[in-house]
Amino acid sequence: MAAPKQMDILRFATAGSVDDGKSTLIGRLLYDSKSIFEDQLESVERTSADRGEEYTNLALLTDGLRAEREQGITIDVAYRYFATPRRKFIIADTPGHIQYTRNMVTGASTADLAIILVDARKGILEQSRRHAFLTTLLKVPHLVVAVNKMDLVGYEQGTYESIVDEFTAFASKLDVADLTFIPLSALHGDNVVERSVNMPWYEGPSLLHHLEHVHIASDRNLIDVRFPVQYVIRPHASTDPELHDYRGYAGQVAGGVLKPGDEVVHLPSGLTTTITHIDGPGGPVDEAFAPMSVTLRLADEIDISRGDMIARPNNRPEVAQDLDAMVCWMTPDRQLTPRMKVVLKHTTRTAKAMVKELNYRLDVNTLHRDESAQSLGLNEIGRVSLRVTQPLFVDDYARNRLTGGFILIDEATNNTVAAGMITGAK
Structure with missing residues (x-):
């Protein structure tokens, strides 16, 4: 008897601006792929009825925090799991609000693919650009732009194509390896699991079909041991x-x-x-x-x-104590400043470190580099130079996300204060 085929796992994150429908999209994926339990569905249907909503609010399947349900937004990163006969999936539903950018970085840091939702009525917003840039900064190999709420614009092809043109122009400034556009309606299920009859002009696959078939095996570094x-x-x-x-x-x-x-x-x-x-x-x-x-x-x-x-003897990582890195600052309690001392955790090695200098702060909306910046605040991104007290075995983040990534920890509180991506070592 043949052994059962081992299914691979696709990790993907959803991102985008507030109210673009991220949680509803994931709820629709879970619902239409029959990946939710009956008691979960009954609870969501009951809550939707109590609110007097016309449709079953599928966003409630992922907005698990009480504060999220009260405000109707996603705050934390909500992880969900489902599978089809072809592939297993781990979903990170990340927040859209600018003040929760750090949560989006957390969710996308291990993703194979990112879905950026765009409201068809509003087009490309500042937060859409922000999240697109962050996914490329985090070297997420595959990017899907899901133009949602097409039902609210009459499924017009022209609206979809204008968004595609605008986003393509913006993406030309970024390092995007694989970019796909899909028009859909998460509320009604158009092009989510099944192809939509309302958009015959769209000849591409449904979102689930794309997720099932996108090639990820070659994304992993199988060369550098x-x-x-x-x-x-x-x-x-x-x-x-x-x-x-x-x-x-x-x-x-x-x-x-x-x-x-x-x-x-x-x-x-x-x-x-x-x-x-x-x-x-x-x-x-x-x-x-x-x-x-x-x-x-x-x-x-x-x-x-x-x-x-x-x-490997003839293929070794860099052995370095001086690092150049892009850092996303994640704590509101203090700011990153030159000469500050932190603890750096890289793979399984932990060492004390010091921020030698802040080279620049990056405006993720305009990609402008502010070289006069003296500090990094909550959710801000900048390039820094670090000195570590003991040698680390590192690669550039672009070559290996695992040996090129690290976190910074506050010595006093033991809280994670930043996530970093190595761009150079010596």
Whole structure:
């Protein structure tokens, strides 16, 4: 009997301006793909009826916080999961308000695809441009512009095409690898799961069809082997004599493909060895690649600990203490200023760091660089130079999002204050 086919997972985030219909779109995807429980649907139908709404308010499926339901907006990042016979999906429904930009960055940072909703009546707004820029800054490989509420403009082709032209002109200033436009109505389900009969002039796929078929396998870096060590497994207490001498290095593959017999190098020591076994959650595996979590066993006993890196001898990450990076400041309690001290967490390594200088603050609406800026406030983005107290094993964020990304932590409160993307190291 053939083994069941392993379905891949598509992580996608929704973004856009306030009231563009992000939560309703996700609710429609869940509803039309029959991915919600009956009691959930009954609760939403009952709440909609109590409010006197004409239609079942599918946005209630994702707006889980009481404050969101009271205000009718999305505040936090709401994660939802569903599957079709072709693919599994993880959805991050991110906020549209400008004051919650940091939440949008959080949701999009791990996404394979981003859906930016645009209200067909309003066209491209400031927040639409902001979120489009952020998705490209975060190197989200695929971007879908969903022109929503087409029912409110009579499904007019001209309205849709003018939005496509305007967004295409804006996107030409950005680094967009894959851009797709889809006209739809989340409220009525036009072009969400099934092709719409109301827009015969549109010849492309429905949104769900695009999500099921977009190619993501080549988006992952399968060239540069990167394995940050998270934990050293030594089961000394085991009564099994075979496990008594077991020494394994557990972690999540951040890049490349690892196989037993491969020669690897340990950083920071620079010592080379060979992989003898790769253990997965269900037992030995023949190969490991991102984002698999595995345990490596090596031929030689090397002093390896959490925060170290395993790579290829002839393909190593940069070993650096001075970093240039784009940073999104995420806390309202204080501002980023030159000479401030923070804790930097990069893969599995944590070290103290200092902001050497703020090179410029970026206006994400105009893409203007303010080189006179003295600080970064909540939700602001800028380029900074950092000095770290111990070497990190890094790649440019454009090459590897896992080894090129980091967070900054407040030493006093232990709160995450910023997310960063490495643009250079030395």
